[in-house]
Amino acid sequence: MAALFGARVRRLRIAAGLTQAELGDKVHVVSTRITQIERASGAKPTRELARALDVALGADDLLVELWPYVYREAFPDWSRKFMEYSERAVVIRQYAAHVVPGLLQTENYARAVLRVGRTLSSAEQLEERVALRMGRQERLGTADRPELWVVLDEAVLRRPVGGQTVMREQLGRLLGAAAEPDITVQLLPFDQGEHDVMGGSLTVLTMPDGSEIAYTEGAHYGQLIEDPDEVRSFALTYDRLRAAALPPLMSLDMIRSVMEDNHRGTKVPSRSERRRLAQEQLQQSGGGRLRGGGRRVPRGRSSGP
Structure with missing residues (x-):
């Protein structure tokens, strides 16, 4: 190029x-x-x-x-190929362990993230990288925008990246994004314990032809997975994370709590309490019964054991 x-x-x-x-x-x-x-x-x-x-x-x-x-072209082959796939994906499912995914970052938050962990030779390069990331977000406002489902580890909320002011702005961005019809945000609380993607992130992309591609990433590495059997395994892992996370409505309540700086006194409800509260929220909003991970089940259909 x-x-x-x-x-x-x-x-x-x-x-x-x-x-x-x-x-x-x-x-x-x-x-x-x-x-x-x-x-x-x-x-x-x-x-x-x-x-x-x-x-x-x-x-x-x-x-x-x-x-x-x-x-x-400055990015490694696997990273560049992942970005190309992402631009064509019709569904993007992401789990983030440490920072808000790039598609939902504010400009100031992105600048704080990109300033560390990479060797940038100048402030100009940093601003170029920020501009490129912000440019990728533009697709979320187009007619062919993908469906975006994001599961955030609780650590993402607790770490004040860029300082309290930047973090508050970022949490507000998450709340605003979650109000969009094609974007879902869930929180995976600390009390869920260990899981298969600790220490890294996971993205599963669904392409226009229905095929799927997975991508895992750590602080200094990334791996693109295209083998169908391996991708199915990662997709199942993602579904388990989504099922273990707080339902969407409760996740937004937790984001608001952290945003208001009340999180130190906030007790994450037990699993049974989560389901009860989530059911009440769905009934108030006219929704159906809740299925694992916060998905709604149409009325009259069984959600299984």
Whole structure:
């Protein structure tokens, strides 16, 4: 993609009758930087430089639209491929153990997360990474948005990433997102004990053709799983996490409690109490009986033993 980007810049530059030095003057970089871009050597262009080149060469957003693909090449193959799958998925199911998933992060929270755990050479690179993450969220507002189901470990709420102000804003974002028709948020409380995905995160993607892909990730690694048998195993693991989590309505109550800084005195209800309270909430809202993990069961159908 960097080579394609460079070839487009060169073609547009020649068509505009500009030398590399003249183009460099227009976008405020030295001519050798233009040489590097055209040859796909050296550092990849920044988003701002891609935008400046687009304007200077009258590219009608061609270079701006190519830039995310160029920048994505900086990620490992498995991470890049996962992002490509995610952009086409019709259902995204995620479990997060430590931080809010990228699709639901606020800009300030994303900046705090991306500032640590990665080696970024400049503040500019950090802002580019934040912009790229925010850009991926835009799909949630489109007509072909995926169904998003997120299970958050209780630790995600308790850790004030970026400080109390940033965290409060982030919790508000979760509450707002959960009100959207295609987004469900659940909390997995500490008292559920050990489970199969401790220490990492899990995402299961459903593609337009019905096939599924799984992705696991830790602090410094990730693994894309495409083998159907393995994916089915991870999908089952996710369903177990979803069933063990608080129902959606109770999960939102817990988020509000933490947001109001009352969580130290909040007692997580027992499993039987959760089901009773959840049933009351569903009855008040006109819903059906509750099934494991907070899913509703149509009236008149048995939910099993």
